[in-house]
Amino acid sequence: MVEKIEGRIPTRAEFTRERILEAAEIVFARHGLNGTRIREIADTAGVNNATLYSYFPSKSELHEAVLERGVRPLIDNMVEFSRGVRDMKAAGELLRAGMKHLSERPNLSRLIYLEIISEGSYLEELSSRWLRPLLDPALVDLKEATASTPWEGNLAPLVVTTFVQLSFGHFALAPLFREVIDADPTSEEWVAHQTKFMITLLEQMFPNAPEQLA
Amino acid sequence: MVEKIEGRIPTRAEFTRERILEAAEIVFARHGLNGTRIREIADTAGVNNATLYSYFPSKSELHEAVLERGVRPLIDNMVEFSRGVRDMKAAGELLRAGMKHLSERPNLSRLIYLEIISEGSYLEELSSRWLRPLLDPALVDLKEATASTPWEGNLAPLVVTTFVQLSFGHFALAPLFREVIDADPTSEEWVAHQTKFMITLLEQMFPNAPEQLA
Amino acid sequence: MVEKIEGRIPTRAEFTRERILEAAEIVFARHGLNGTRIREIADTAGVNNATLYSYFPSKSELHEAVLERGVRPLIDNMVEFSRGVRDMKAAGELLRAGMKHLSERPNLSRLIYLEIISEGSYLEELSSRWLRPLLDPALVDLKEATASTPWEGNLAPLVVTTFVQLSFGHFALAPLFREVIDADPTSEEWVAHQTKFMITLLEQMFPNAPEQLA
Amino acid sequence: MVEKIEGRIPTRAEFTRERILEAAEIVFARHGLNGTRIREIADTAGVNNATLYSYFPSKSELHEAVLERGVRPLIDNMVEFSRGVRDMKAAGELLRAGMKHLSERPNLSRLIYLEIISEGSYLEELSSRWLRPLLDPALVDLKEATASTPWEGNLAPLVVTTFVQLSFGHFALAPLFREVIDADPTSEEWVAHQTKFMITLLEQMFPNAPEQLA
């Protein structure tokens, strides 16, 4: 539905559905599930209030559809990563790919943060389908990688949370960080800076990792 | 919690007011300003819906009072730091003090994150009264401190955002991180881990800083 | 209660009760029974919201007390008139006395008008205890007095309603009439004008009445 | 009632809007702006509470719309009168036309009276758009017409207030006058009586007016 099927002109219905999802993402990202007014989504999408209900049965299901649409590519990345060779280089690539996806959907991070903070019903999905697939293999790797580093032992999983925050938080907290850097954190330039920052940090944290990133 | 004025028994009204603020902090932290139902705050505080309005003139003013109450000690910390000697040791102390305050008010981080994400009206206060006083002197220090390190130039301000995220985010994203570490991130033990993690990271990022932290 | 018992200093309670009635008259006159907020009466009287309830059991009973207090002297006038010699002179005196009382309680007319317009529960009292005692004998007189005048027949009772309106309406509609006469209709001067107007009108309507007014 | 636009079937929305206005007129006429409960209007109109708000943005704007709708034809009458030849005949016609309009909207007088008594926000409109256009030319005429009559001087403007009261008050005070005449004052018969009464009174007050009314 979201990803247009190549070589086929999307029907009017598909087009409308897409517009609604797009609008919903923007509005939900700002006001959360409870705080969002259906009316605002409809207005943003340029459709009638009622039209929305021929595409999604309720506000909360629309919300879930929005989350699903944004999160799935992330999950796919993770799964791919966890199945392949998990060296520093791959980790770097994962960060790069993640930042790229997030910068294309700047509202996704906010949506996810809101869902986490409000302990929404999608939180478990996030955990079980996205975080754990990333985490479970990573923890094994980390145990090894952090051996004889300052991060060994209990600090190891915090490495994961650190990078989760540095990537997602960069977008979610953009309204505040804008003040810090006096520029738009979601701009191409600053996304690049943040990506570089993260990779540099990764290198510095694991200076003896077998394979270095370019 | 209730900042009792030494030597004076709080009146019934003061007690009720405090209960309301306490309850409001919990509920706002989960649902944000718009998503919160006054009824839920009243129920949590164990008072009638209407009682609330003899203490605060409106939902949004209650929200602001909650934020103000939580943020002010943070601001005081920052101001103190920015006026004193700003070496690595002081930075470490600032982190420690901040983490301590946040762990005593575990909902504060969520409140602030929600305010940032939804670009609430308190955001500007946050920026002007809290972040800038921290930032403006810090940027000067950082320019110097990051010279000939990987963080020099544009990456320098990202050092600030990183530590903001690692402290506040640790609490705000606790519902998700609980899954990662299989324990409560806001527990005394894990707050200590995270604090240690941050300080270790600080040391590693600036290995040549004149004064090391213990 | 209202009329102080001569030679006795009113107790504090009597004084408070009086202040409440005074305030209630003002506020009810403006907003009517339903539109009036108890709070506004209490504030006007300078007492606590709750104090009011130690004097009157409910808003509507306070309202009735206010009406009763204002209307009773009018009723007494009427009864006296209807029992005495009912000539033109007496009618003139009745008008004068009525206007005098109304000018001393400028809110009374508004209270009564509101009660009539909203068909309040006191309306029947007004009719049975005040209007009918005036009307029933008057109609007999009028039948005689209007004989061979333009007012005979069905128009006769309208003579009564006319003078009711010219007296009460002068005060009740003062906010509008102020615009007409560019002065305060309830001022001593204009009350005198209106009284004179009514008596002149009465004379003109019944030029052959046996006894003329001075 | 519903001022149908000739040759066009009113849409459902127009029909509903009209029903709401009609109902609002009835309820506001009894309870005034503050005393009226939106719910009662909705019930009277046979629509849902919320429907009302898709037609009028607030209770007070609905109130104003009701007043405006009722008052405008009166204003038009006045303006026409004040621009034409203003002799006794025209004055009589004005009274007749006014009484006709008022008898078709029997609640209008009550609405206006309530607005005057409670010094509502529409009072100034009433004065500036309705009363003054009538009054300003009339006062000039009256100065002339009352010369060497009992009404000359200060009593002249009271002639205007008298006829205002005799027309509007007849309807506004109907609930009380019903008791006096033992019949419905707003019935066709009694409106005719009152009209005749007023015109007779006018003639009697100005017996030497150049042109007599039929």
Added chain:
DNA sequence: GATGAATGAGCCTTCATTCAT
């Protein structure tokens, strides 16, 4: 496929009223 119109439920807020002090 889209929308204008309608509505039940709920929200924020206020009100009349009560009670303990």
Added chain:
DNA sequence: AATGAATGAAGGCTCATTCAT
């Protein structure tokens, strides 16, 4: 006698949702 504090019950208004067209 008076009041600060509390509350159940509305009151005005909005919202998510439905339905007829």
